[in-house]
Amino acid sequence: MSWFSSRGSGPRKEQGRVQTVVEPDVHRSLALAALFEEIRKRKMTVLDLGSTVGSNVEFLSQFGCKLYIEDLYAALSSRVTGGEDDLAGPEFFAEFLNVPEDTRFDVILAWDLFNYLQRKELANFAEQLRRYSRPGTLVLSLISYHKTIPAQPYRFKIKDEQHLVYERRTPTDRPSPRFAPAEVTSLLKGFRVDRSFLLQHGIQEYLLVRE
């Protein structure tokens, strides 16, 4: 069965040199707190675009969510590319997010993954997200304002409703796209910023809402 790429957890463009690094950091997450205010109101359908994290599943289970886990970065990593400029197009994202047609997510946990998409790719992905969301759908996204970001996305673990554990997966870095706030909304068409929080460690948390 080849539906799981062995390269899935490897860093994009530099597979094979992965190792767990440094102690994970714990940061307060204001967007997460705001998100849970909504989640606890009713049973929600949640899309987690990060890697499989058992403790997150367990944490979310107390809210009775229906949870979809689709590891975006693993999919991007295992994509056969034709070159540096070969961006992930709408077909890629359509194949990646291959859920039943009538699925509508209430919450999308995008974590820091938008930082790992080119601008065009982010616009393409937003189109797919729009398709499976409904007005009111919330998107949690963490945009970095550092010049560099880890070569692989963090593994985020929900510690509690207000704290996230940032688990770095690789010691190497790559340039950060540093999306400006206006850019975020222009690329994520159909979503508007509901709340955003600039945190001390250089991360801007966004809670976007589908219009």
Place this chain on the structure above:
Amino acid sequence: MVWKKSDDPPVHNPEPTPANPPRPVAAAAPAPSPAPSSSAPETPRRTDRSANATIGPSIFIKGDLSGEEDLLIEGRVEGKVDLKQNNVTVGKNGRVKADIFSRVVTVEGEVDGNVFAREQAILRQSGAIRGNITAPRVILEDGSRFKGSIDMEPPKENAGGSSYSRQQDRQQDRDRSSEQREQNRPEAVGAKASAG
């Protein structure tokens, strides 16, 4: 049954010779062999009972599997695995392309299909599931690979027999989104909290 052997070793006097010495001998001889034959017979029996039916690594089964004992799959199975009252383990070598209906499902190998567990679904670090999991409690170990959805809605009490699977299927893929709007009950929440 197991304990018959332990009865054998006392070599001496099969005939009743009550007056004779065997005390020290009897104490010495059976000591190394399974000691408390009267108080412990439960332990080995339990081991026997928990022995799974096993589908070995070289075996390939295509079709429906059903039964009333726990099952360990180390081979390949395609079709359907239906052991609602028992436990199913897909071992590290196991490759299952089927929906699995079981009490507790543990996956250490690969499953391409939906998993319906009445009590619990466990995806071990070495395991991979591509499909949907429906279980009141789900444990995904870090490093495991999973693609699909997880529904921790407890299975309906009346959903026995073969209708269970269809009901779950429908719930999963079609009716869920409409049901959500109706189910604004936070009450379900507490029941689903899984232990850490």
